[in-house]
Amino acid sequence: MDTYREYLENIYNLLLQHFGPRGWWPGDSQLEIILGAVLTQAVAWKNVEKAIDNLKGADLLNLTRLDAIKEDDLADLIKPALYHRQKAKKIKILITFIYSEYEGDLNVMFKSPLEELRVKLLSVWGIGPETADSILLYAGNYKIFVIDAYTLRIFYRLGLCKEDTAYSEMQDFMHKYVIPEVRIYNEYHALLVALGANYCSKSRPRCNNCPLAKYCKYLSTLQEK
Ligand code: SF4
Structure with a gap:
């Protein structure tokens, strides 16, 4: 349906006008983006920044050294990202996966077909759809839209989806109606965040200054009360 296409394009343009290009994902290398995608689970990005700084300070933005470090020592370094023991375990398991499947070579990993790599990432303990898709889009440049809690909340409030819309349903919708370009998927998700x-x-x-206020069903419901 063209109206959804136009609607989503309007939302994108309003957000872009308001926030400007976001330059996502924050990270200087594919490995840093991968680590950020795990570390940001359930916490705000400012927590992640401190953890990444600690990893940089310890010269650990390197697969070989991450593979060698003890899980407990890694957990201490990423403490600012919270749930640090669990996240250290996830990172160690993910690094082991990259070694066992791709000989520790991210260039090889990111040459895999999208669906094949996605299924494999999702089979790794601690990697759910949002983390897998963030890795695929932002580190691997694959054409896949990342859905997160913000996306679902915003589109629910705009009246575009139900409150309990599933990840895959929302993703299919975005794939169907958003211009299918990595650049656009990258920017759109960052703008929604x-x-x-x-x-x-x-x-x-904070609805008063929200750039999407004129589209928002949630806000019009509040105003009717
Ligand atoms: S108007 Fe308010 S509820 Fe609606 S999208 Fe903006 S901030 Fe969210």
Whole structure:
């Protein structure tokens, strides 16, 4: 349906006008992006930044050294990202996966077909769809839209989906109606995160200055009350 296409394009343009290009993902290398995708699970990005700085300070943005470090020592370094023991375990398991499947070579890993690599990543303990798709889009440049809690909340409030819409359903929708380009998928997700983090919070959203206010069903419901 063309109207969805136009609607999603309008939303994109409004967000881009408001926030400007986001330059995502924050990270200087594929490995840094992969680590960031795991570390950001369930926490704000500012926590991740401190953990990444610690890894940089310890010269650990390197697969060989990450493979060699003890899990407990890694956990200590990534403490600012919270759930640090669990996340250290996830990172170690992911690094072992990259070695066992791709001989520790990210260039080889990211030459795999999208679906094949996605299925493999999802089979790794601790890697769910959002983390896998963030790795695929932002580190691997694959054409896949990342869905997260912000995306679902914003589109629910705009009236585009149900509150309990599943990850895969929302992703199929975005794949169907958003211009299928890595550049656009990259920017669109980053813009939704910016809106979610700065305006569309779970409780007490800042609707007054929200760039999407004129589209928002949630806001019009509030105003009717
Ligand atoms: S108007 Fe309010 S509820 Fe609607 S998208 Fe913006 S911040 Fe969220």
